Amino acid sequence: MTKVFNPGLMQTNRRNVLRGSVLAGAAAMAGTAGHAGQRRAPLPKMQPPAPRFLVAEEQAQMAAPAADLSGYTRVKQELVAPPFAPAHEQVATGGPKIIEITMETTEVLMVIDEDTGAEVWALTYNGSVPGPLIICHEGDMVELTLRNPVDSQMEHNIDFHASTGALGGGGLTHVFPGEETVLRWKATKPGCFTYHCAPGGAMIPYHVTHGMNGAVMVLPRDGLKDGMGNALTYDSIAYIGEQDYYLPMDEFGDYKKYAFAGDDYADSLDAMRTLTPTHCVFNGAVGALTGENALTAKVGETVLMIHNQANRDSRPHLIGGHGNYVWETSFSDAPLTGLETWFVRGGTAMAAMYTFEQPGVYAYVNHNLIEATLLGAAAHFVVEGEWNNELMEQVVAPRTFET
Amino acid sequence: MTHANTSPKSRSFLMLTGAVLTVACLIGGAFYTRGPDLTFAPQMAEAPVILADGSALHVQKYEVTVAEWNKCHMAGGCSLALRATGSHTEAEMPATGLSFMDVAEYVTWINATTRMQFRLPTLAEWELMAAEVLPPAPDPIFTGPELTWASAYLMEPQTKRTLRPNGTFETTTQGIVDLNGSVWEWTQDCYVGAAEGQLTPDRCPAFFVGGEHVAAMSYLVRDPARGGCAVGTPPAHLGMRLVSDQAS
Numbered sequence: 001m002t003k004v005f006n007p008g009l010m011q012t013n014r015r016n017v018l019r020g021s022v023l024a025g026a027a028a029m030a031g032t033a034g035h036a037g038q039r040r041a042p043l044p045k046m047q048p049p050a051p052r053f054l055v056a057e058e059q060a061q062m063a064a065p066a067a068d069l070s071g072y073t074r075v076k077q078e079l080v081a082p083p084f085a086p087a088h089e090q091v092a093t094g095g096p097k098i099i100e101i102t103m104e105t106t107e108v109l110m111v112i113d114e115d116t117g118a119e120v121w122a123l124t125y126n127g128s129v130p131g132p133l134i135i136c137h138e139g140d141m142v143e144l145t146l147r148n149p150v151d152s153q154m155e156h157n158i159d160f161h162a163s164t165g166a167l168g169g170g171g172l173t174h175v176f177p178g179e180e181t182v183l184r185w186k187a188t189k190p191g192c193f194t195y196h197c198a199p200g201g202a203m204i205p206y207h208v209t210h211g212m213n214g215a216v217m218v219l220p221r222d223g224l225k226d227g228m229g230n231a232l233t234y235d236s237i238a239y240i241g242e243q244d245y246y247l248p249m250d251e252f253g254d255y256k257k258y259a260f261a262g263d264d265y266a267d268s269l270d271a272m273r274t275l276t277p278t279h280c281v282f283n284g285a286v287g288a289l290t291g292e293n294a295l296t297a298k299v300g301e302t303v304l305m306i307h308n309q310a311n312r313d314s315r316p317h318l319i320g321g322h323g324n325y326v327w328e329t330s331f332s333d334a335p336l337t338g339l340e341t342w343f344v345r346g347g348t349a350m351a352a353m354y355t356f357e358q359p360g361v362y363a364y365v366n367h368n369l370i371e372a373t374l375l376g377a378a379a380h381f382v383v384e385g386e387w388n389n390e391l392m393e394q395v396v397a398p399r400t401f402e403t
Numbered sequence: 404m405t406h407a408n409t410s411p412k413s414r415s416f417l418m419l420t421g422a423v424l425t426v427a428c429l430i431g432g433a434f435y436t437r438g439p440d441l442t443f444a445p446q447m448a449e450a451p452v453i454l455a456d457g458s459a460l461h462v463q464k465y466e467v468t469v470a471e472w473n474k475c476h477m478a479g480g481c482s483l484a485l486r487a488t489g490s491h492t493e494a495e496m497p498a499t500g501l502s503f504m505d506v507a508e509y510v511t512w513i514n515a516t517t518r519m520q521f522r523l524p525t526l527a528e529w530e531l532m533a534a535e536v537l538p539p540a541p542d543p544i545f546t547g548p549e550l551t552w553a554s555a556y557l558m559e560p561q562t563k564r565t566l567r568p569n570g571t572f573e574t575t576t577q578g579i580v581d582l583n584g585s586v587w588e589w590t591q592d593c594y595v596g597a598a599e600g601q602l603t604p605d606r607c608p609a610f611f612v613g614g615e616h617v618a619a620m621s622y623l624v625r626d627p628a629r630g631g632c633a634v635g636t637p638p639a640h641l642g643m644r645l646v647s648d649q650a651s
Contacts, residue, residue: 114563114564114565114639115564115565115566115626115639115640117488117489117565117566252486252488254488254489287564287636290636291557291558291561291636292557292558292559292560292561294556294558359545359547359550359553360545360550360552360553361553361556380556382544382556382558387547387549387550389549393549394549398596
């Protein structure tokens, strides 16, 4: 994945940064094209529309009694880039925690398919698609510092499906370039949950289909269990974010390129309206989890595959393996067992657990095979270990036969 | 491929691939009403490749370009029309998105037009000419006999898959350019598996393509997409390079 950081305006403030769609039109009218070094002409001073909802939320919050945080221990969680998971306990020790995390809303030019050179100004949390995996336990609180870098073009926020109230926190986390905000929410429901940017209106799917989504895993305090209540543990996590992109094309069918994040807004809306993605990839780009980036494991190891799809249904299948335990919805319900293919409801994250029994290469695909092969939704596991002839054996190698 | 030799489409395939391997003789007869037009003859590498038996193989310096391909299309010899993408000219970009069927059309046309005898290289010829610019083959990731199906999986970093103008990659001692680039080149060798002797070029489901790693490719494929059940990293782009046993 090639990344180029946004070379846009370094100095911005709330007055000259409006939502992308408004800005694009205003900038065009102001005739900024000829201004070298500065992308946008100064706009007349404008008050943003009165944020009535936000005001109401803030007032309600001030009127409510303060939360009692006395029983909680503060810890920091260092977030890591996908497909990896942050250091965490599977079974919680000690009392509930306030888990402090920081995410930056960076706008990054990413090549999403080297073969065609297709690229997108990805809108990200911490520079990756998907955003980093956050892990906590039921009863913990997550305290997020959300920071929008000064060189961003756009406003960002975050809606945690795992949280309760204020549009999942979206109503309280709007940050303009150069701003930060802190949101604390309590994890009351165990399961895997998506999070995504939701700045309002058509900007919501625009941000989500530009990569601005990720997953939170809220583990039960005593860890994962099968339907009989027996503990289930894993050796590693493979965190897979499935991303549908809708890239605008020119009249020849070539993917268009844009100088700045947000420049593709109008074209993107037309492309999104088709509901037909041009790409459907794992972890941001075609091939991001294959070849030299393939996932690895050993026979006997158990992997928890966390699949996030913030926008669209999907149906993962591990070619050559199974889903031994699958939590499609929450960790409150007993897992499904022995699945061939499992379902990811659009707008959810879910988890599937598998213990590898054979060495070799496994393909983890969206089993809409058109999306897997033509749109890019494929990852590979390379597994070391001893072959089991009882499970499978080539009895006769291909040979000619008499006709 | 069942009943392949009875359908009209397959018959034309048979004629086209037959023509690849010999000299155009049946189809493209219209070309013979003119004298040979050597302006279409490709630029060959400065020196021939000397094969194991001591014979000389003359090799096209660059892969067939979009401009060269479109001359075939304009003349009616190639059904596919190509376009250079981005800011590049047709003359500097290799012709890609070509199936074996497409490539066969081009060989037939260029031979009829120039009255020369070009063909695709064999896999052995391709590997010989490219040996000095190819990276060493990585050790197989699996060595057990029951894992041969997965042993060719590549976890080494590969050449960037982006399509580049010709001349971007390395040049061999003989002056052959871009053999280690992001375009895989069709060879005339059929991937026969165990059915050696039963498959003929006109009934071949897959041919070898030469590139950073050798691959077998269905004759119908123009764009080898990644992923899915195909274990390993498929080629990025499919193109072609002519060879000839005769000096031009």
